[in-house]
Amino acid sequence: MSTDFHIVVCGSIVPDPLQTLKPVDGPAGPALQNEMMLPAVLDPWAGHALYEAANLAKNYPGSRVWLVSLGPKAKLQQVMMSVSQKAPFELVVADGSASGFTDSFETAKILADTIDGIADLDKSKLLLFGGWQSASRGSGAVMQMVGEMLGVTEQFQGVDRITIGSDGSIEVMERIEGGSYQKSIVDAAPAVLGWATGELPEPPNNPQIGMQNMQKNMPALQRAQPADLSGSSLSFESVEVPQQRRETRVVKDVPVEEMAKEIVEWLKA
Amino acid sequence: MSDSIKIPDVPRAEMEADIVCVGFGPAAGGFLTTLTRGLMNEDGTPVAESKAMPGMPPQVICYERADDIGFGVSGVVTKGRSIKASFPDLDLSQIPMAHEVTNEKILYLKDPVGASRRPVMFKLADKVLGRWMEDDAFELPFIPPFLEKHPGMIFSIGQLNQWVGSNLMCTGLAQIWPSSPVASPLMDGKAVKGVRMADQGVEKDGSPGSGFMPGMDMKAALTVVADGPVGPVGQHLDRELGLPEGNHQREWAVGMKCVVDLPEGCDWEAGTVLHTIGYPEPEIFGFLYVYPGNVASLGILVPSWFDSPVRTAYRYMQHWMQHPYLWKRLQGGTMRSWGAKSLQECGKRGEPILCGDGFARIGEGSGSTNVLTGSGVDEAWATGVQLGESVLELLKNGSEFTKENLDATYVAKRRASWVEEEAKVAEKSRDGFTRGILRGFIGMGLTGLTKGLVNMPGTPVKPQDRIPTIENYYKDYIAQGEIQEIRTECAKKGSSLHDALMDRVGWPEIPLDGTLLVSHQDALLMGGKVQANPGYGDHVRFADPKICASCRERVCIEACSGQAIYTNPEGGAPLFDREKCVHCGACLWNCSKSNPKDKERTNVNFRAGSGGLHSVEN
Structure with a gap:
């Protein structure tokens, strides 16, 4: 059984998690204020999937990695300048909204169609990677739907580790309830793997990898086709960011235990 | 390090x-x-x-x-001549937080708390101008042309x-x-x-x-x-x-600023620009720009010729914000971004x-x-x-x-x-400041009004050679023995010396409200959103740690914009926490000791570093 995988990672951008987000009503429904000007990052869950994919490809010669992104290409280009320094990949872009206020089914359909359009992709070798959920307003259902649409029925979510057997089988360690893991073995690709955090640290920035990536990926960005997400009947009653409550108080000469007790009371309230 | x-x-x-x-x-x-x-x-x-x-x-x-x-x-705030030349059809509405300057004022701020160190002329000005002041602020009747930014624009870089x-x-x-x-x-x-x-x-x-x-x-x-x-x-x-x-390159300033959601009902209109002088200390300048959407960028500049060994920009900024003229409009606002940056002031x-x-x-x-x-x-x-x-x-x-x-x-x-x-x-407009605040202002006026023909003389001094000892700086205010007691107490508690000294000389405690007046550490997290990527070395280093070990001013600690440089409880050179550093570079010139290998430089080296502020609005 072959161990040269064709790994497709689905992942797009989310606002830098440290920014202040303010929902506004836009002409096409809810949006974030100044979304195009908000600094963005690759969705951290998708990031873990990408680093795992790159590591797998490095260890199994002949493997290839594509990053398939549905997002506004101008913003994607900016984010890719950081991401592409981390790991080698080929970028495939569907130019559309990454606001998170889109229908999961429509998103999955665009991704599946885009993956279908990758010329050199051998679906018998396909490992479909992604985050098991999105860090930003994701439904946590997109990867399953993309897999179904592509006819990939072996699906795993909350994956933290995979081990490739000498026969090409894949042992998958996925998170289940109660803080436990479940191990499964799938005979071979194709499979869908929705990653949790994985086990790899974020790779350092390697400008050489970045330059090599962007030589291929800049043309891919320029070739990006507009993504049609208009088929949805989804409508929003209202949107809001989670409420935060912050209180700062200076206290002096209070024992640590007292402080802890007060914080617990504050949290309970 | x-x-x-x-x-x-x-x-x-x-x-x-x-x-x-x-x-x-x-x-x-x-x-x-x-x-x-x-x-x-x-x-x-x-x-x-x-x-x-x-x-x-x-x-x-x-x-x-x-x-x-x-x-x-x-x-x-800028006249933006070259930017407009590059973008003749520039539409400021395409850039969030940008607006044309609509209203520009220079305000002289009186000291409302009585803790500021004011030369006689400032004390006199406080009295004489008092009758025309609104909320302890006097609006200069005109803006000298060399300072005017109208017509111009304000924006977040x-x-x-x-x-x-x-x-x-x-x-x-x-x-x-x-x-x-x-x-x-x-x-x-x-x-x-x-x-x-x-x-x-x-x-x-x-x-x-x-x-x-x-x-x-x-x-x-x-x-x-x-x-x-x-x-x-x-x-x-x-x-x-x-x-x-x-x-x-002997003259510097640190600009510390925050972006604030103004309270509802604030009467500042978008495009308003305020420059302030006089408070919290005569050497410290303030600025405030009002963006569209009831948002303001505001802060202070603390120059290297402010000869205080405890020149903490953060606390001074909080006192400045609470000046009655400003606080009347800021109270109830929320800090949404915060940061600091060193400015090279030699031109x-x-x-x-x-x-x-x-x-x-x-x-x-x-x-x-x-x-x-x-x-x-x-x-x-x-x-x-x-x-x-x-x-x-x-x-x-x-x-x-x-x-x-x-x-x-x-x-x-x-x-x-x-x-x-x-x-x-x-070129010579700020030479007067090397010899005092009044000479500095007069010098700027002379240079500006004569287009550089007449300047106030002065010799720029290296920042490390200007900084007095704490004992000297407070000699008429706090007895030496008491300073030592305060030092010992702060070292024991691990608290900041500048706060204790400022408290002692009459600066009121900051009434933290958790939204706009927040602790320095909260400003790092909720305003600056400071991050440091793993795998990089410390970018703040001490050229000769032995010199630091015997240093008593420790301006690097007191002036650090992010509280990233702090006292080593075991003695020796200060410690550095990369995860708090906002990369303002103020430590480079906030040091009272020369580099033994290059007397023009201080004992602090500021090298290449990763991370820092994740705030994009400042």
């Missing part, structure tokens, strides 16, 4: 581009905008072929230290950078790489052959650790140095090449060698800031444009980037420009 660790020579990856630019700010924005607009002929062919990648247009790479091209910069950078990337003719700290230039004698990236996978002291990845060498025919006043490439060049005869006097074989310098680090008008962004952009035009000229002619050719093009353009003309007027 000592700066004595030497990294062994190791094989390094190498790549080659045609032009490598260090730092992405207004100067690099002006440079790259001008360059990319001219790189292609109308028929779609490049004006010159890349030497690094034959058959392609010139390969242009820009490395930015911060994690995003809009992080860690500042709000600004972070947002401008995002807008400019996004336009640039869309051209496909320049690559801007964030999260890419450059450690140093690659020098061959006096020539620059490219840059070396910072090492990764290193320990705090920079020595190789697990996953060591030596920084790559990016070679280029031209290195454009736009890394600002505390950037490691510019500093390296200054150390290696020296400054032109008579020039120095033309701080100009380094502008070009050499294979390199050219633009922007604030090239001495372009006008210290009379208090304008830097417009000038920085203009120097970038001048270099962009010059590089296009040289590329089209097939000329090399030699010192001679860059002198004949870039430097000649700069010397013939309004930037130079106005910088010459401003």
